Amino acid sequence: MRFSILVLNSPTAAQAGDSAWAFARAAVDAGHELYRVFFYDEGVAHGSLLATPAQDDVDRQARWVELAEQQGADLVLCIASAVKRGVLDSGEAQRHEKPGASAHPAFELSGLGQLVDAHINSDRLVTFGR
Numbered sequence: 001m002r003f004s005i006l007v008l009n010s011p012t013a014a015q016a017g018d019s020a021w022a023f024a025r026a027a028v029d030a031g032h033e034l035y036r037v038f039f040y041d042e043g044v045a046h047g048s049l050l051a052t053p054a055q056d057d058v059d060r061q062a063r064w065v066e067l068a069e070q071q072g073a074d075l076v077l078c079i080a081s082a083v084k085r086g087v088l089d090s091g092e093a094q095r096h097e098k099p100g101a102s103a104h105p106a107f108e109l110s111g112l113g114q115l116v117d118a119h120i121n122s123d124r125l126v127t128f129g130r
Contacts, residue, residue: 002033004118007043008129011060016129017046021063023126034073036118037064039107043129044082047075047107065106076118079109 005024009016024034039046046061053059068075082103083092089109090101103109119125 001027001123002035002121003027004036004038004122004125005034006115006118006125006127006129007037007039007046008041008127010042010045011051012045013042014129017043017060018058020126020128021060021067023128024067028067028071034067034071035122036074036076036114037068038076038078038115038118039081040078040115041081041129042085044077044085044087047077047082047103048087049102049104061104065104068106074114075107076114077103077107077109078115079111082109 005020007017007020011017087103089103093101
């Protein structure tokens with residue numbers, strides 16, 4: 001079965017991101033495919049290059065990046081949500097005349113069409129958060 005995941009909460013504000021990652025890891029371990037993870041609203045904080053977890057905390061971003069690389073899955077940040085929260089790739093930083101990118105390079109900024117595509121091209125789209 002092919003899964004896509006929608007994450008709505010920031011990595012530090014709620015359990016949703018951790019639950020989403022645990023679900024994705026369990027699905028992959030059970031032989032299923034991870035197609036895309038779409039981060040929307042506060043969830044785009046998962047892609048911030050500037051986030052630095054405490055030494056005794058889990059590096060939530062690294063977990064997503066590792067899982068996506070293993071599976072060939074996309075990590076997509078909603079562009080409207082990301083720009084509003086200052087999570088920019090180099091193109092958006094230049095377009096908005098900001099000093100530099102703040103999105104981790106493993107995450108792609110894109111529109112809601114990527115969420116629609118994930119829904120169409122997956123057997124299940126599972127939502128975590130509000």
